[in-house]
Amino acid sequence: MALVKKRLGDLLVEHGVISEEQLQEALKEQRKTKRRLGDLLISQGYITEQQLIEVLEFQLGIPHVNLFKYQIDPALTQIIPESMAKRYQVLPFMKEGGKLMVAMADPLDYFAIEDLRMTTGFRIEPAISTRDELQRAIARHYGLRDSMSQMMGELPTQEEIEETEITDESSPIVRLVNQMIQQAVHLKASDIHVDPGENNLAIRYRIDGLLRTERVIPKQMQGFITARLKIMAKLNIAERRLPQDGRMKLQFDLKMVDIRVSSLPTIHGEKIVLRLLDLSTGVKSIDHLGFSDRDMEVFKDMIEKPYGILLITGPTGSGKTTTLYSALNHLNNESSNIITVEDPVEYQLEGINQVHVNPAIGLTFAAGLRSILRQDPNIVMVGEIRDNETAEIAIRASLTGHLVLSTLHTNDAISTLTRLRDMDIEPYLIASSLLGVVAQRLVRRICPECRTTYTPTEQETILLHNHGREVQKLYRGKGCGNCNQTGYRGRLAIHEVLPINDQFRKMITSSASVEELRQAAREQGMVDLMDDGFDKVLQGMTTIQEVLRETVAH
Numbered sequence: 001m002a003l004v005k006k007r008l009g010d011l012l013v014e015h016g017v018i019s020e021e022q023l024q025e026a027l028k029e030q031r032k033t034k035r036r037l038g039d040l041l042i043s044q045g046y047i048t049e050q051q052l053i054e055v056l057e058f059q060l061g062i063p064h065v066n067l068f069k070y071q072i073d074p075a076l077t078q079i080i081p082e083s084m085a086k087r088y089q090v091l092p093f094m095k096e097g098g099k100l101m102v103a104m105a106d107p108l109d110y111f112a113i114e115d116l117r118m119t120t121g122f123r124i125e126p127a128i129s130t131r132d133e134l135q136r137a138i139a140r141h142y143g144l145r146d147s148m149s150q151m152m153g154e155l156p157t158q159e160e161i162e163e164t165e166i167t168d169e170s171s172p173i174v175r176l177v178n179q180m181i182q183q184a185v186h187l188k189a190s191d192i193h194v195d196p197g198e199n200n201l202a203i204r205y206r207i208d209g210l211l212r213t214e215r216v217i218p219k220q221m222q223g224f225i226t227a228r229l230k231i232m233a234k235l236n237i238a239e240r241r242l243p244q245d246g247r248m249k250l251q252f253d254l255k256m257v258d259i260r261v262s263s264l265p266t267i268h269g270e271k272i273v274l275r276l277l278d279l280s281t282g283v284k285s286i287d288h289l290g291f292s293d294r295d296m297e298v299f300k301d302m303i304e305k306p307y308g309i310l311l312i313t314g315p316t317g318s319g320k321t322t323t324l325y326s327a328l329n330h331l332n333n334e335s336s337n338i339i340t341v342e343d344p345v346e347y348q349l350e351g352i353n354q355v356h357v358n359p360a361i362g363l364t365f366a367a368g369l370r371s372i373l374r375q376d377p378n379i380v381m382v383g384e385i386r387d388n389e390t391a392e393i394a395i396r397a398s399l400t401g402h403l404v405l406s407t408l409h410t411n412d413a414i415s416t417l418t419r420l421r422d423m424d425i426e427p428y429l430i431a432s433s434l435l436g437v438v439a440q441r442l443v444r445r446i447c448p449e450c451r452t453t454y455t456p457t458e459q460e461t462i463l464l465h466n467h468g469r470e471v472q473k474l475y476r477g478k479g480c481g482n483c484n485q486t487g488y489r490g491r492l493a494i495h496e497v498l499p500i501n502d503q504f505r506k507m508i509t510s511s512a513s514v515e516e517l518r519q520a521a522r523e524q525g526m527v528d529l530m531d532d533g534f535d536k537v538l539q540g541m542t543t544i545q546e547v548l549r550e551t552v553a554h
Helices: 008-014 020-033 037-043 049-060 082-088 110-120 131-142 145-154 163-167 172-186 219-232 293-303 320-331 365-375 388-399 413-422 427-433 458-466 502-509 514-523 529-538 544-551
Strands: 090-096 099-104 123-128 191-196 200-207 210-218 244-252 255-266 269-278 308-313 338-342 353-356 379-382 403-408 434-446 451-454 474-477 488-499
Touching (some): 008 020, 020 037, 049 123, 082 090, 082 131, 099 110, 110 123, 131 172, 172 191, 172 219, 172 255, 172 269, 191 219, 200 219, 210 219, 219 244, 219 255, 293 308, 293 434, 308 320, 308 413, 320 338, 320 379, 365 379, 388 403, 413 427, 413 434, 413 488, 427 502, 434 474, 434 544, 458 529, 458 544, 474 529, 488 529, 488 544, 529 544
Parallel strands (some): 308 403, 338 353, 338 379
Antiparallel strands (some): 090 099, 191 200, 191 269
16 A cells, blocks of 8 residues: 555644644644654644544545454564564554555654664555554563563573572563563553462453453463562562562653562462552542542541541452542641551652551551550541451540541441441440441443443343433443453442431431431432442443442442
């Protein structure tokens, strides 16, 4: 296909996608920043990436390629060097005779096309792909390949392993582990699982709450990868029989990433799990937590009270800590003394005193909480209430003029009241101290790039009707390169916010049943987790399947 040499800006103006003024403004910015014009126009909000693809596809006949539908032959990635693929954002996906088909973020980059032709000796046939899809595909197909092949060639035996093999930055083991972490950061994974099997080692990433196997590598690499990760996290490399916990901080692409590392002995060797925390994203404002207008008003009212206890509940990985940090950030000012006791400290907040618990030396949540109450705090955050002792100290602290924020593992807001009773907290103490409870879950967000409408099925219509909602259309993601063909990208929270008023206090003191408490909450206007989820389904933010997955199972 012979390319008509048109400039992108002229093409977009010609087809009415942008105005001449917008083009001139973008060109002026381009002269300063040296960024590609397409990227600039997208970042300034003048066009979407989809509009850019459509113009190039329909007006110039440049085909749009979905890289995740291709089984790309590893031999193709030998033709274009990794450095060049990353520099020009290109990936070869098919070869026919002397013609090499290459997916490009900018198929009008004639300099790149010419450079590729000179380097490879092939005639280059460009296709267009989204930048995000290309970055993921480049990371996947080039990612660990060179280090792995180099490692296999240079692999010493377990007995011959030397410290330099796993500490020298230029060694293939070190590069392999760095690439593994870097790829997870790029894919926005929350966790990396290094899972030992009988015959191999699986590298799995948790993305948007779901685990997927990224690659399987030979069993003989297991010892080296485990040793390298343990050295990075300052764990005891010789101890393989006991679980260990550690931490490290790394910087990738100007992003500072905090990583918690946990090792667990299994029958096939040590399983390592890395929890990734992107420090560059910072703490969210409470306005960006996804509360409905009613719930946001109630939540703000509760955290702005001078004393009492507020509990955030939900299973592990439901975003409780994010909500707590956002609340602390909202309350953080020079007139307040805020102290936290956490296990571990995740985000470091300016102006807040944060204590890391260490049970090995006797610094438990309960001991830490006792100590910080002698430090004249206004606001106390306890990372988690795990036992009766911590619960009792936290509640008594809230009754003596402190605002206490904490988390608890329960299924919904009402269950929290019974959980506290089960922890042998007197009902009168619960009633007089508790400001409210926020239960939450995380559901996957529909990918904005491939979101489409559809007519709901009969079952979906009946389900929503039973929850007081009539609907003619719903939303879902078709699956695209930006979301790895899942139809989802990112996550959002669904909430259940229960403020404790005088009626509730009387019911708690008289040990009312769960059903009576639930009925009273509904009468007060509490929207439960499922209904809040369905509201977000109607707004096109998530799907019925996601809401049911997170609410029915619990």
